[in-house]
Structure formats: C-alpha cells, structure tokens
Amino acid sequence: MHPAPLPLRQRATLIVGALAFAAIASLLVAGMSGSVPVPLSELPQAVMQALDGRGDTLAASLVALRATRALMAFVTGGALALAGVMMQALLRNPLADPYVLGISAGASVGALFALLLMCAAATVDAAAVAGAVAISLLLYLLARRDLKHGSAAEGGTSQLLLTGVILMSAAMALVTLMLSIAPESRLRSMVFWMIGDLAGVPLRLFPWVVLALALVYSLRNARGLNMLALHAEAAATLGIRVGALRKGLFFVSAVLTASAVNTAGSIGFVGLIVPHACRFAFGPDHRVLIPSAVLAGGSLLVLCDTVARTVIAPTQLPVGAITALIGAPVFLYQLHQLRK
Amino acid sequence: MSTIATHQLTLRAGERTLVENLDWQVGPGECWSIIGRNGAGKSTLMRALAGLRDPASGSIEIAGRRLPDWPLEALARERAYLAQARQDAFAYSVFETVLSARHPYHDSRYWEGSDDHRAALEALDAMEVAHLSKRDVRTLSGGERQRVAIAALLAQDTPLLLLDEPANALDLAHQVGVMSLLARLCRERGKTVVAIVHDLTLAAGISTHALLLMGDGRWHAGSAGQTLQASLLSDYLAHPIEMIEHGGRRIFIPLETPT
Secondary structure, eight states: OOOOOOHHHHHHHHHHHHHHHHHHHHHHHHHOOOOSOGGGGGHHHHHHHHHHTTTSSHHHHHHHHHHHHHHHHHHEEEEEEEEHHHHHHHHHTTTTTTTSSSHHHHHHHHHHHHOOOOOOOOHHHHHHHHHHHHHHHHHHHHTTGGGGGGGGGOOOOOOHHHHHHHHHHHHHHHHHHHHHEEEEEEHHHHHHHHOOTTOOOOSSEEEEEEEOOOOHHHHHHHHHHHHHOOOTTTGGGGTTOOOHHHHHHHHHHHHHHHHHHHHHHHHOHHHHHHHHHHHHHHOOOOHHHHHHHHHHHHHHHHHHHHHHHTTTTSSSOOHHHHHHHHHHHHHHHHHHHOOO | OSSSSEEEEEETTTTTTEEEEEEEOTTTTTTEEEOTTTSHHHHHHOOOOOHHSSSSEEEEEEETTTTTGGGHHHHHTEEEEOOOOOOSSOOOHHHHHHTTTGGGOOOTTTOOOHHHHHHHHHHHHHOOOOTTTTTTGSSSOHHHHHHHHHHHHHHHSSSSSEESSSTTTTHHHHHHHHHHHHHHHHHHHHEEEEEEOOOOHHHHHSSSSSEESSSSSSEEEEEEEEEEEEEEHHHHHHOEEEEEETTTTEEEEEOOOOO
C-alpha cells in the first residue's frame, strides 16, 4: 500500500542479517573451542551424530555438551539484553538495566536461602523464581501509580525507579546477611550463584519460550516503545495506551529477568552494555534495536562463556566475572565517545 | 458542531480550584489564545483538553464526542498536543522524532510509508528545521528543539492543535513565524488552534478569540476584539496594561509599577 522508503527497511534487514550471522558464528566457535578442539570440518558430522542420539564418538559428546551450554548462554544473553532494552525504555533512562528494579536481587534472596538450607538444584531454581515474582509483585503494588492508565499516565516513572532501588537495597541486605551466617561449605556455591555461572546448566526449553514470547510482544509494541522513549509527555496523545504498555514492559521484562537469572544466576553488564552498544551502533529506533540487541546479547554471552571455560582451562571461570571485566571498560569507552 | 465544547468544566489542583464551571465553545477555524498568570491553570486546562488529565467535574467534548468515549488512536488523528517541557533521554534524530508523530496513521504497519515521509519532510520545511534533519535531538538548542516539536505536531496533521506556549524559547523571528503559521493554518486550512500565549501583542495579532483565566475559578471567553482590552487584561494579569493602536495593530504595554 504505502511501501516504506527502502533505505530504512533495507538497513534493518542488513543489520539483523549480519547479527544473525554473527550469532551462528559464535555458536560454531563455542562448539569448536575447548580443551579438546573440534575442527570446523568435523563439526557438521558431530552435530548430526549428537542429534541422532549417537553421542558415542568423542566429538559428538563434546559438541553435545558444548552446544547445550552455548544455547543456554545464547538464550540467557538474549533475554538479558531484551530486558535491558525494555527497562531503559520504561524508565526512559539509558542507565537502567534488568537488575535496576531489584528483580534479580529478589531472585538472589530466594536462591541463596535455598542454598543455605542445602536444597536440591530444582528447589534452588524454584526459590529463585519465587523470589523474583515476590519482589516484582511487591514493587507493582507499591508503585502502581506509575503504571496506571488514564490521568496519571502522563507522569514519569520516578516512583517506580526509586521504589525498585530501595527494594533492591533491602534484598541485597538480606543477601549479605545470609552470606555472613552461611557455613564455609555453602559459601562457594552461593557466591558463584551470585556472580552468574553457566557450568552444568541443563538444556531447557522454557527460557526459549519466554524469550520468543517476549520478542513477539516487544516487536509488536516497538513503535509504542519509540513513542514512550521519545514523547514522554505526549505518547498518550499520539494514541499510545501508556499505562498498558508500561505494565506490559514491567511484567515482561521481570519474567525475562527471572528466567535468565534462574538459568545462570545474575550475570552482570549484558543487560546494560548490549542495549547501549546497539543503540550506539544502529540508532535508538526500537524496531531495529530489539532484534539486534537479542542477537548481539546472545552472541556476546556465548563468546564470553567460551572464554570463561577455556582461558585458564581446566579451571572454569564464572561467566559473570568475564562479562564484568569486558563490560566495564566497554561502557566507559562508549561514555567517553558520547561525550565528544 | 463545535470542535471543542466544555460543559460545567471544573479543574482543581490539590485544594485550589483553578477553573470553575467553564462553558466554552470553540468552533472550527477559530484561533484561540489562552491568557492568564503563572499557575492560573492554563496548562492544566490544556492537559485536560488533550485527555491527559481528568477534570474534577464537568465534561469535555472534542468534535461532538465526549473525551472518554474516543478511542485513543482516532483521537490522535483529531487533535495534537504540544507539551510545555521536553527532555530527551535517547539519541533519536530530528527526522525520526517528527516521523514518529505519524504513528496514529499506521494501523498495524511496522514501517512508515512514503506518505509519512512526505508529511514529515513538509513539516520540517514549514518549521525551517529541515537542515537539522539528521541531528541528535539532544544536541539541539532550546529554540531548535521547540521548532522540531512543533514540526512533529504539524506532521500529526490533525484538525485541532493544542499548544502549550508554542513561542517558548523561540527567537523573535521564529516567534512571529510560528504564530503567523498557526494563524494561516486556521484561515487557509480550516484548522482550529488553541494556544497558551504570554505575549499579548502576538496574541492580538493572530487570534480570533481569547480565553482569560483568573486562577481562582473565574474565566472570561470571547472574541479577540471583546476580550483583548486593556482593562480586562490588567484585571486578569494583575498588572496595569495600556493598549496602543498602531498601524491597525493593537500593542499592549505593561505599565511600570510605581515605586
């Protein structure tokens, strides 16, 4: 009917295509690298064998292990980056990240409490999700005004942000309390959980379903996100249901964050750096930003995790330490570039 | 049918009653100035008209339909609203900012069409900001940002324009330019304009009507000839004002306060 002027659409296709290619490349690198490298030429055969359930060759079982870990890294990184994009648009603050409202702190309280009681892994997962759900419901009740329809919809989200920050500090105080009373034997697993670690993560479908649904939701509302980010005051007068969109962003990013934290603990910096870097490179239009952040976030975490398990192999580092080590200087560099 | 009709509209801010029982009709093609002191409820009224704020009592009709009965998207094709203050958190370009105001015309399309691009370019031209098209909105001066915001309003292409201090931050030439553009939109394209204006001479130059707000509930609405009078304005602005006729124009001068 009214074809979009091509450059915009072409540019988006090009960016998303290139990033999809990078995502596949990162998965291949993850499959090949390790203490026993699998050359690229043997990779297809090993993957076929692993898919057929004939993981009896060394290459096939290695690839199956690495692929599981890489796929879970990808979905976690993608979810964190998408949650970061949504949080930043919701709060209209480029410094927001998925953890800023304390969702991950709530998950930490749950998970650490379960670890303290020496619960099984499944219980720890459930406790983490319960903690994230509890803190987001509490936050929603306390800061409902910022997410309401109608007359208050034109206002800002400062109440939401401040309440979230306070809830996070309270949750972190509980975390510190538990760490200080924890017996020596539990301490290591608790600290690793908090840093974020992908070692021994099983292949699960659930995080992929969450990411796919969140992606559909955010792409459908990509233009609304632009309005919210651009015309804070006037988004409603352009036909945006501001209250409903804010509520949706809040809950979808909370679920994404809970799912990511549940998979791999609270991995830092991905949710802050990736949306930033993508906005810096491709512009702030959410119609391009959302798919590119998911792909870039996924690829970044796959690569970071590959580094984490190879750099001083056989010792495996927690991936959260790698993302923080890379993330902090990258962020400072971007900030410096923006100032110019 | 009037473009705006209010019935017994009352607006309150906390305990204070700003506007009481306002019965007001704005017809198509009219150009209204809203005049009053700081805190008299001008912006509050404007936000209520835009549907951003519920009135304490009474009702507002836009194009014959009560505000709560309008679907938001349809309403966004009917009236545009220029907010008073803007703060930009992200590095959107000037062009993206103006193009995004075409949102109400998109239905479910993901990308804007070439007609949207044309409307955005025309609006940029009309506000003399086409040369800034690629600039990051956060790097603009206050006046440039204001003109970009007005360009977005023009791109929204609605019959009714609600503007909260459109002349804010503009230099003299652009103040006159924007105001005469608004007057021309009313005269030539039958648009309806309601604008908060502080410069009385500018208001007298372009408006067909004016609404004066006292800030304690009292109000006075009428044609420009009848409302823009020195005595009435002195009363509503709480400052003695003198009017001079010069070359067919009415010029308002605030008198010096005796010390």
